[in-house]
Amino acid sequence: MNFVYHVEGGDFTNAGSTSSQVKRMLKKIGVSPEIVKRTVVALYEAEVNIVAHAYRGDISVDLEEDHVKIVLADEGPGIPDIDRAMQKGYSTASQKVREMGFGAGMGLPNIKNNSDTLNITSEVGKGTTIEFINYFQ
Amino acid sequence: MTIEAIKDLVHGEVICGEERIHDEINCVFASDLMSDVLTLKDIDKLMLLTGLSNLQSIRTCEMSDISYMLVVRGKEVTEEMKELAEDNEMVIIKTEYSMYKTSGILYNAGLPAVY
Numbered sequence A: 001m002n003f004v005y006h007v008e009g010g011d012f013t014n015a016g017s018t019s020s021q022v023k024r025m026l027k028k029i030g031v032s033p034e035i036v037k038r039t040v041v042a043l044y045e046a047e048v049n050i051v052a053h054a055y056r057g058d059i060s061v062d063l064e065e066d067h068v069k070i071v072l073a074d075e076g077p078g079i080p081d082i083d084r085a086m087q088k089g090y091s092t093a094s095q096k097v098r099e100m101g102f103g104a105g106m107g108l109p110n111i112k113n114n115s116d117t118l119n120i121t122s123e124v125g126k127g128t129t130i131e132f133i134n135y136f137q
Numbered sequence B: 001m002t003i004e005a006i007k008d009l010v011h012g013e014v015i016c017g018e019e020r021i022h023d024e025i026n027c028v029f030a031s032d033l034m035s036d037v038l039t040l041k042d043i044d045k046l047m048l049l050t051g052l053s054n055l056q057s058i059r060t061c062e063m064s065d066i067s068y069m070l071v072v073r074g075k076e077v078t079e080e081m082k083e084l085a086e087d088n089e090m091v092i093i094k095t096e097y098s099m100y101k102t103s104g105i106l107y108n109a110g111l112p113a114v115y
Helices: A017-028 A033-053 A095-099 A107-113 B003-009 B055-064 B079-087 B099-108
Strands: A002-008 A056-063 A067-075 A117-123 A127-135 B013-016 B027-030 B046-050 B068-071 B091-094
Touching: A002 A017, A002 A033, A017 A033, A017 A056, A017 B055, A033 A056, A033 A067, A033 A107, A033 A127, A033 B055, A107 A117, B003 B013, B003 B091, B003 B099, B013 B079, B027 B099, B046 B055, B046 B099, B055 B068, B055 B079, B079 B091
Parallel strands: B027 B046, B046 B068, B068 B091
Antiparallel strands: A002 A056, A056 A067, A067 A127, A117 A127, B013 B091
16 A cells, blocks of 8 residues: 655644654554554654755655555755764754754654664755665564 | 642643543653654653643654653643644643753652653
């Protein structure tokens, strides 16, 4: 099964609504609470990243028998140095994002800690794609 | 310690989840940074103490499976937040006390930190 959700940059009111829907779906099909939590924490951080940094993005959720693959592709400024962005504490977030309780340079490390495989590609001036897979066993 | 006892200790008010005020809380995490909240592993019977009162603090609890929140510094809990919290069967209480004062009172009363 494949589901696609659209996310608008700057829309803090709805930030997290995709993660919420995916959480309900994973719970409904009986994925263990621990793996549901890992998946939605990673997804929520990535969804907030689109809202915080990009103009817009699409989140594609592929639900397979033994895993879920989530791809977040955004149109935005891109990440010039991914290794640096992966370091805890490094952030380019605006004051607005910080007021929302994010932007302390924890997002990408949190996504890494809560995913089984993670792949980030980015082109400056075009956008960023984050792809992660979590296995159910 | 029950939610009700916590509410009395901090002279707080229940914003939503009144029917669950007899639930037991085992530990507390105090933070305004939601990314730190999202790193917590053991959230069983945990209460989040925060001065960040917006939709993202409720969403963070939803994603982290945290059911109890104590809002400090008298921050407003909007109707929108309340609705989202109710959808997720959360209990929210609120106090006028600061984060430090609230933490001190609850710690003194025997409620431990999560780490």
